[in-house]
Amino acid sequence: MIESEIWILIIASLVAISCASIGVFLVLRKMSMLGDAISHSVLFGIAAAFLLTSSRSTAVMLIGAGAVGLLTAYLASALNRYGKLQEDASIGVTFTWLFALGVILISAFADRVDLDQECVLYGEIAFAPLDTIEILGKDAGPRAVWMLGFVTLANLIFILMGYRNLKAISFDPVLASSLGINVALWHYLLMSFVSLTTVASFESVGAILVVAMLVVPANTAYLFARSLVGMLSWAIFLALLSAVTGFFLASYFEASISAAMAMMSGVFFVIALLSYHLKALKSVRPMSFPSAVR
Amino acid sequence: MLELFFEFWRLNDPNVVWVLTGSVLLGSSAGAIGCFAFLRKRSLTGDALAHAALPGVTTAFLLFHSRDPLVLGAGALVSCFIGYFVIEHLIKRTIVKEDSAFAIVLSLFFAVGIFQLTRIQKTGIASQAGLDKMLFGQAAGMVRDDVKILGAVALGLLLFVILSFRQLKSISFDRQFSQTTGLPVAFFEMLLALSLVLSVVIGLQLVGVVLMAAVLLTPAAAARYWTNNLAAMVLISGIFGGLAGAFGANVSYLAPRMPTGPWMVMGVSAVFLISLLFAPDRGLLARIKRQNRLSRKVHEENILRTMYKIGENAGDFSIPVDTGTLLSYRNMALQQMEAALRRLRRKGLVEISEGRFTLTASGLERAKEVTRFHRLWELYLSKRIQIAPDHVHDEAEEIEHILTPDLEALLLQELGSPIEDPHGRVIPKAAAAEGEHK
Numbered sequence: 001m002i003e004s005e006i007w008i009l010i011i012a013s014l015v016a017i018s019c020a021s022i023g024v025f026l027v028l029r030k031m032s033m034l035g036d037a038i039s040h041s042v043l044f045g046i047a048a049a050f051l052l053t054s055s056r057s058t059a060v061m062l063i064g065a066g067a068v069g070l071l072t073a074y075l076a077s078a079l080n081r082y083g084k085l086q087e088d089a090s091i092g093v094t095f096t097w098l099f100a101l102g103v104i105l106i107s108a109f110a111d112r113v114d115l116d117q118e119c120v121l122y123g124e125i126a127f128a129p130l131d132t133i134e135i136l137g138k139d140a141g142p143r144a145v146w147m148l149g150f151v152t153l154a155n156l157i158f159i160l161m162g163y164r165n166l167k168a169i170s171f172d173p174v175l176a177s178s179l180g181i182n183v184a185l186w187h188y189l190l191m192s193f194v195s196l197t198t199v200a201s202f203e204s205v206g207a208i209l210v211v212a213m214l215v216v217p218a219n220t221a222y223l224f225a226r227s228l229v230g231m232l233s234w235a236i237f238l239a240l241l242s243a244v245t246g247f248f249l250a251s252y253f254e255a256s257i258s259a260a261m262a263m264m265s266g267v268f269f270v271i272a273l274l275s276y277h278l279k280a281l282k283s284v285r286p287m288s289f290p291s292a293v294r
Numbered sequence: 295m296l297e298l299f300f301e302f303w304r305l306n307d308p309n310v311v312w313v314l315t316g317s318v319l320l321g322s323s324a325g326a327i328g329c330f331a332f333l334r335k336r337s338l339t340g341d342a343l344a345h346a347a348l349p350g351v352t353t354a355f356l357l358f359h360s361r362d363p364l365v366l367g368a369g370a371l372v373s374c375f376i377g378y379f380v381i382e383h384l385i386k387r388t389i390v391k392e393d394s395a396f397a398i399v400l401s402l403f404f405a406v407g408i409f410q411l412t413r414i415q416k417t418g419i420a421s422q423a424g425l426d427k428m429l430f431g432q433a434a435g436m437v438r439d440d441v442k443i444l445g446a447v448a449l450g451l452l453l454f455v456i457l458s459f460r461q462l463k464s465i466s467f468d469r470q471f472s473q474t475t476g477l478p479v480a481f482f483e484m485l486l487a488l489s490l491v492l493s494v495v496i497g498l499q500l501v502g503v504v505l506m507a508a509v510l511l512t513p514a515a516a517a518r519y520w521t522n523n524l525a526a527m528v529l530i531s532g533i534f535g536g537l538a539g540a541f542g543a544n545v546s547y548l549a550p551r552m553p554t555g556p557w558m559v560m561g562v563s564a565v566f567l568i569s570l571l572f573a574p575d576r577g578l579l580a581r582i583k584r585q586n587r588l589s590r591k592v593h594e595e596n597i598l599r600t601m602y603k604i605g606e607n608a609g610d611f612s613i614p615v616d617t618g619t620l621l622s623y624r625n626m627a628l629q630q631m632e633a634a635l636r637r638l639r640r641k642g643l644v645e646i647s648e649g650r651f652t653l654t655a656s657g658l659e660r661a662k663e664v665t666r667f668h669r670l671w672e673l674y675l676s677k678r679i680q681i682a683p684d685h686v687h688d689e690a691e692e693i694e695h696i697l698t699p700d701l702e703a704l705l706l707q708e709l710g711s712p713i714e715d716p717h718g719r720v721i722p723k724a725a726a727a728e729g730e731h732k
Contacts, residue, residue, distance in 0.1 A: 032397035033338055040504065083570050083578060088393075089337040089515045096341075096508030097563040100556035103505075107552050208408060212401035219394050256412035262405030269398065276388060 007129035007142050009247055012261060014148035015201040016239035018155045019213035022197050024228075024235050025159075025190055027218040028170035033088070034073060034191070035214040037095030039198045039207040041072040044102035046202070051109060058147050062199055069195025072098060073188065125257045128204040144204040151200040158193050159232075162186065167228055205258045212262035213239055220269045223276045238268050302547045310547060316441040317539030319448035320500055321558065324493045325513035325535025326455045329528045330486055332514035333466040338396050339381070341507030344494045345400040346377025348407025348503055356410060363440050367495050374491040377403050404503070436499060444496045451489050455528060462486060463524050501542075501555035508559040509535065516566040519573035538562035592695050593626070593634040595664045598643065599694070600624045601653050602661035606719070611658055614650030662722040668694040669715035669722075670705045676716040677709065683716035 026035050042065035049064020072094055079090035128144045140146070159166065168176035169186050177183045194214070201210045221234035246261030253260070305311050324340075331339050347370035354369025355361070377399045384395035436444075455462065461482050464472040473479050490510070497506045517531035542558030571578050600623045605611035617631055635651060638644040643657030653661055671690040675681045681689075697705075706712075715721055 027391070027394050030391050030393050032391075032393040033341075036341070036397050036400060079570075084576070084581075085515055085518075085570075086332075086335055086337070088335055089332060089511060092337045092341060092507055092511045093515055093563070093566060096505055096512065096559055100505055100508065100559035100563070103553060103556040104560065107556075208401060208404050211397060212405055215394060215397040215401060219390055219398055222389065222394075250409075253409075253413060254416045255409045259405045259407075259409035259412065262401060263409055266398075266402035266405065269402070273388065 004129040005247075005251075007145065008125055008257065009244065011125060011128050011142065011144050011148060011204055012243035012247060012257070013240055014145070014152045015205050015209065016213055016217075016243040016261075017236055018148065018152040018197045019201060019210060020217040020235040020239035021159055021232060022155050022190070022193050023214035023218040024221070024232050025166050025170050026194060026214055027222060029187075029190070032215045032219075033091055034076065035194055035198070036211050037076065037091050038069045038072050038191075038195055039202065039210045039214075041095045041098035041102070042066075042069050042195065042199050042202060043207075044068050044098045044105065045071075045199070047102045047105040051105060058143060061203065062147075062196070065199035065202065066192070066195045068098065069198060070188070070192055073191040073195070125205045125209075147200050148204070151196055155193055155197060158189070162189070166190065170228075205261075209258035209262050212265050213242075216262070216265040216269050217242065220265070220272045223272045239265065242268060298548050299544070302544055310543075312438055312441040313436055313547070314540060314543045316436060316444045317500060317543040317554070317558065318536045319445050319452075319539070320493070320497055321509060321513070321535035321537070321539030321542075321562075322532040323448035323451040323455075323535075324497060324506075324509045325517075325531040325533075325538075326528050327451055327486075327489050327493050328510035328514040328535075329517065329524070329531050330462050330466050331490060331510060332518070333524075337511045337515070338393075338507065339378075339490060340494060340510030342381060342396040342400040343374045343377055343491055344497070344503045344506035345407075346403040347374045347491075347494055347498060349373050349403050349410060350407075351498070352407050352410035352414065355414065363443055363499070367443070370495040370498060371491060373403065374494060375487075378487050378491065440499060444500070447492055447496045451493055452532070454485070454489055458482065458485070459525065459528075466524070501558055502553070505555040505559050508562060509538070509555075512559070512562045512566050513538065516562070516569040519569040519576045534562060534565050537565065588695075590634070590637065593630055594638055594643075595660075595695055596624060596626070597631065597634050597638065598653070598657065598661035599664045599668060601644075601651070602658070602665045602722070605653070611653055614647065614652045616650050620651075659724075663724065664694055666722050666724070667697040667702060669719060670702065670709065670712075671697065672715050672717070673709055673712055673721070674705055686716065 023035065026032055045065035045068030046061055048068070049060050052064075053060050075094045076087075076090045079085045079094060080087050083090070085093070129142045131143050133140050133143045133146065165176070165181050165186050168179060168181055169183050169190075173183050176186075198207075198210050198214075201213075217235040217239040218231070220238050221231045225231035225234050242265035243261050245267075246264040247257060249255075249264060250257040250260035301307070302310055305314070328337075328340065331337055350369035350371065350373025351366045352369075353373070354365050357369075358365050360366075381395045381399050384390040384398065385392050390398070461472075461477060464475070464477055465479050465482050465486070469479060493510065494506050497509055501509055513531040513534040514527070516534050517527045520530050521527050538558045538561035541561035542554045545557040546552055546554040569577065572580075574580050597620065600620055601615060602611070604615055604619065604623060605613065617628065617635070620626075620631060621628065635644060635646075638657065639646055643654055643660055645652050645654055668690045671693045672683070672686040675686040675689055676683045712721060
């Protein structure tokens, strides 16, 4: 295995860990589509940040896209609350508009913007190892590894520190608020971390793998896990497994690595789904997960 | 630029006519169909199904090595349908939640599509050029035959909506009731799904996978602000969608580099924004205005009732009161109170002299009315609903502003023209009734 392949696996694993862990809370809070929405609308953030500062620096991209990610979450809930528009439609209207704006910006300034909307959608992780940074004059490895390493660490710290509150708002927001937890604050904190994760993963692996890694391993784990800790660890494990197997699938078929990784997460989901149905056939009343956790 | 704009609308260029017709028909049929998905709170179905179409397109291409829109369309149709059934299965038969079911199908199907698309690109099959236009849509790439198929399907969809409007309405609003009336609900749900899928499929080339969701959803969301009637909503949504289609085609003509889909979405989003803000009745500004009007009325009536109470306690309604006294009776921001008093004075209900206020004759009548509503309601709650007298005040505080003379008459009848409220205060009589009594 050559060096760049190892870097690719490391990058994919970091994406897997950060997306799957934060994705668990997204799924439990029934906001999976918000993950999809954010991963689309950050395109506008990246394009706008690039046009305003004409810099491709990581910090600028992260700030621009992170801001738009939060804007998406905020606009969607504002439309829902003040515009009296039902929740699913609020999300749909918000992110399609921002995504369209992003595509238009990129098309309009195609000669100035070194961005490719298709690349953004399905990513080109194969090139990520080529984009290296230097620290103190020495080659410090791919930029994506540093960025994603930082984000993964931030995510894990956030989840460890906020575990009790995140658990409460995920399973019973009403109870959480009666316990004195600021539900809105934690909602937006969670959304910030979803945006951060999406944005950091976005450039190197594309939106499609981000959405798949956010939602699919978490739902696979949801089918059989019996506790939140179990769901979290299974989701991370399955995401890592999808990343590794997907990598070999892609190199065998010479196809997009990101797409192959997403596909593998689908394979594990289907296996879990089949065993879920088998179990449901055997026992008439399967134990439902949320009640087991509480 | 302007020259090109007129050139477009002169419709001399046959290509323009085709593209325009296609975009308008697509926009209006998707807008009309989208209403039903919207009402069933499945707005994001369009998003999931559009993504689910991609592997069908690529598989059909890999199998037949053809770019014939019929072949690709058939592929898209099949995979959309599989996606639809997977979503239904996950929602109905497993613990997976609705939003997750959409996201799972969307991301996995799309991943398969991209996987195949990249393989096609690597193997370099000659005719693959333009397949990736499916992602964002390009009206300029459409030829006459494409538009003919698109137009036929779109017209068919519109016809379907018109012909089975009654059934679609029934299953959108009350699925269980429709079942009991003997309507083949499952069959019509299938037809509805099929038409959603069809509009996604015909939209792929024009709008692209990613933004098809908006063409199905946003016109319906915008139309909802203008009406409470389903037929009107479907009509308005269809018109909005058609307008957006024309706009997208126009921009695409002016700047050929621009993808059509995003501009169509910008057009329909602009319509949505206008609807959200300015629609009468349900629009944001109309609602804020209504709320303000109501809160002004509440402030005014509260002051009138307070002045009545002060006069009642003193046994004389002609003693002037100042804002300090009013404030000691009623907790209210001073600015709000002063503004309300100014409005009352303009209406001739209150007189002012040297910073002190007195009720005019008509003001006293109005104050009596509000007080009467308040006390009647308190009495009604404690007598008929048997709420303890010390708990009825807050309820009455709200209802006094909403009661109408008709309801008052009913209450009076129900309670047998009572004299006192549960706190032992006299319920003031209306001027006419007072005369009768004497």
